[in-house]
Amino acid sequence: MRFQRMLIYFPLAMQLSMLPWLFLYTVRCSAFNITSDGSTVDHQSFDYVIVGGGTAGLTIANRLTENPRITVLVIEVGINAQNDSRVTDPGNFSIVDTSDLEWGYTTVNQTVGGNSLGLTVGKVLGGSSTINGMQWTRGTASQYDALEKLGNPGWNFASMQRYMRKAEAFHTPNQAQINLGITFSSDAHGKSGRVITGFPNPYPCPLCKLWDTLVEATVAVIPGLRNGGNIDQCSGNPNGVARCSYSIIPGASNGPNAGVNIRSSAAQSFLYSLPPNDRPNLYILTENLATKIIWKPKPHTELPTPRAIAFQDVRSPQSSFLALVNREVIVSSGSIGSPKFLELSGIGNRRLLESLNIAVISDLPSIGINLQDQAGISSAYTSAFQLNTSVLHSPSTGAAAFVTLPQVLGVVGAQNYVSRLTQTITRRATEIVKIGAGANIEGVSRMLRAQAAQFGEENAPVLEIVFAGQTPTQLFGTAAWILLPQYRGSVHIVSSDPLIPPAINPNYLLNSEDLSLLVNTSTLSRHIFNIPSVKQLYTSEVLPGVSVQTQPEFESYVHDNYFAVLHPIGTVSMLPHALGGAVDANLRVYGVKGVRVADASILPLQISAHLSSTVYGIAEKAADLIQHNQP
Numbered sequence: 001m002r003f004q005r006m007l008i009y010f011p012l013a014m015q016l017s018m019l020p021w022l023f024l025y026t027v028r029c030s031a032f033n034i035t036s037d038g039s040t041v042d043h044q045s046f047d048y049v050i051v052g053g054g055t056a057g058l059t060i061a062n063r064l065t066e067n068p069r070i071t072v073l074v075i076e077v078g079i080n081a082q083n084d085s086r087v088t089d090p091g092n093f094s095i096v097d098t099s100d101l102e103w104g105y106t107t108v109n110q111t112v113g114g115n116s117l118g119l120t121v122g123k124v125l126g127g128s129s130t131i132n133g134m135q136w137t138r139g140t141a142s143q144y145d146a147l148e149k150l151g152n153p154g155w156n157f158a159s160m161q162r163y164m165r166k167a168e169a170f171h172t173p174n175q176a177q178i179n180l181g182i183t184f185s186s187d188a189h190g191k192s193g194r195v196i197t198g199f200p201n202p203y204p205c206p207l208c209k210l211w212d213t214l215v216e217a218t219v220a221v222i223p224g225l226r227n228g229g230n231i232d233q234c235s236g237n238p239n240g241v242a243r244c245s246y247s248i249i250p251g252a253s254n255g256p257n258a259g260v261n262i263r264s265s266a267a268q269s270f271l272y273s274l275p276p277n278d279r280p281n282l283y284i285l286t287e288n289l290a291t292k293i294i295w296k297p298k299p300h301t302e303l304p305t306p307r308a309i310a311f312q313d314v315r316s317p318q319s320s321f322l323a324l325v326n327r328e329v330i331v332s333s334g335s336i337g338s339p340k341f342l343e344l345s346g347i348g349n350r351r352l353l354e355s356l357n358i359a360v361i362s363d364l365p366s367i368g369i370n371l372q373d374q375a376g377i378s379s380a381y382t383s384a385f386q387l388n389t390s391v392l393h394s395p396s397t398g399a400a401a402f403v404t405l406p407q408v409l410g411v412v413g414a415q416n417y418v419s420r421l422t423q424t425i426t427r428r429a430t431e432i433v434k435i436g437a438g439a440n441i442e443g444v445s446r447m448l449r450a451q452a453a454q455f456g457e458e459n460a461p462v463l464e465i466v467f468a469g470q471t472p473t474q475l476f477g478t479a480a481w482i483l484l485p486q487y488r489g490s491v492h493i494v495s496s497d498p499l500i501p502p503a504i505n506p507n508y509l510l511n512s513e514d515l516s517l518l519v520n521t522s523t524l525s526r527h528i529f530n531i532p533s534v535k536q537l538y539t540s541e542v543l544p545g546v547s548v549q550t551q552p553e554f555e556s557y558v559h560d561n562y563f564a565v566l567h568p569i570g571t572v573s574m575l576p577h578a579l580g581g582a583v584d585a586n587l588r589v590y591g592v593k594g595v596r597v598a599d600a601s602i603l604p605l606q607i608s609a610h611l612s613s614t615v616y617g618i619a620e621k622a623a624d625l626i627q628h629n630q631p
């Protein structure tokens, strides 16, 4: 999520000065190597080549290179932004311009609303973890169990929670933080990983009073919503309202760096914080775009196997290099980048590849389909008090509510909603396949059935409401979204030129139940801000605005103003081949040998969470699978 929609309405924030880039070119050190000079690895061979130095890619590189005999090359197209305070300072999220660290993707015009939406994805070392909102949350236990039930042995909550904890080093809040409203459950968190998580220190107050008021108002509007106690959005039961925890290195309590919190990105966790002289077997190449897999000549009896990765320097696109692969290629280019890279490598729908004159290595129509992102809507209010500099070095978000269907619609409304979902599974699956967003009706039906169960008897949160405030604009409000979208979309290349962006079509809100739920979300936010204790904290409503009062007015506000939540998944889904999967439960791509995918794209279904903690877990598990079962 990004509180970005507020920025669109408040260009003042966009005018804040950009801070200079500090690290642009080659950095060499005696430990792991970070270079942007592709010629230094040209025609060198590596045991593993990882395509994408993002959240998953760097996690896997870290684990594999714990073995000093293994060599790993990570190819990342973005820059190394190691000391760039635009991203290291959590207070800068959504306030400063980081467009040079993003892909700048936009969707095709959406049927609902008619517009193309910005779909921000990280293009920098550390990937999206370097630019994200840092909220640290996980889905419900049953959502991870659903992965196993869909045909992926070993992918369940017990296993995923173990791996998510493995990546993590949780800073247990101190008493002062707890006194200011933080709740947590120690059991939910890992202590000995490298991704530092926790809460800003010192905890930003008096802003915390605003979060207290909003939390109380949310509970008043949604009676029975859990809060207080040891509620923790990483426990497997995120339902409730609580203060946000983050992928953050909490500031020191005193001394010159007191209160200077730092983003805990994959790059910070797995590269910058490594001890000196560690990992001479790890090579990080930035500012180079991996363009495709070069395959070994194929004997009749064997599956196609990678020989090398072709890549080019993005500063001189005529350049062309090769990195030779001893063991495997691991594609960790994210939900947009991974299907693109696979299609450029000849893995994808035969008709599409042939139309672009790309030699077909594996006819795998499931690449690039099943795209699911969430759609959200904002509210914003002009603060009646000074939203002061206490937010400096702290994220702009404060608390988040994860709300179930009966909590939004009431018990009867929820039952009716679920029965509409259940009764339409086959029709909806047929339609999704017909528009090219699903591989086959049986596979899509099973996923829709699993999702309907999450809405129904599993009672998973279906909405998230995040409370946030911004000092430059003196606004606070909500970014709220549906967590489990019913529709599916696609992402496909439109050219064999790797520099041309793919066509991205999430089909936001095309399902009428999704749309109506988002409208309910918007009205729910209004109810919260109508509670008298909240009302006295603002002077005017900016969004949706006082002109929006009736149901049709809320419908048209949502229809015209929804935003992309930036949690795309599903485009290289882990499922049995017969159900339309692209990778198996060992993350191996069907129809070839020696190629795995590990990132957000392998999740076949959305979860009631932000994605980064889950992606770290996927990557930790991937590293184990790679180490223990060779292709």
Ligand SMILES: Cc1cc2nc3c(=O)[nH]c(=O)nc-3n(C[C@H](O)[C@H](O)[C@H](O)COP(=O)(O)OP(=O)(O)OC[C@H]3O[C@@H](n4cnc5c(N)ncnc54)[C@H](O)[C@@H]3O)c2cc1C
Binding pocket: 001, 002, 051, 052, 053, 054, 055, 056, 057, 075, 076, 077, 078, 120, 121, 122, 123, 124, 125, 126, 127, 128, 129, 131, 132, 133, 134, 135, 136, 137, 288, 289, 290, 291, 332, 333, 334, 335, 337, 338, 341, 566, 567, 568, 598, 599, 600, 601, 610, 611, 612, 613, 615
């Ligand atoms: C603005 C924003 C806010 C978010 N907020 C939150 C939040 O608050 N909490 C949360 O948990 N999640 C959040 N997310 C989501 C989360 O950060 C991502 O889902 C997750 O980090 C994705 O990890 P990944 O490994 O799949 O991809 P990424 O981390 O995006 O990594 C993919 C990397 O591959 C590189 N790449 C792609 N193609 C190539 C190629 N051909 N050659 C070389 N390199 C390539 C990319 O440049 C990128 O660095 C947010 C995301 C965004 C964009």
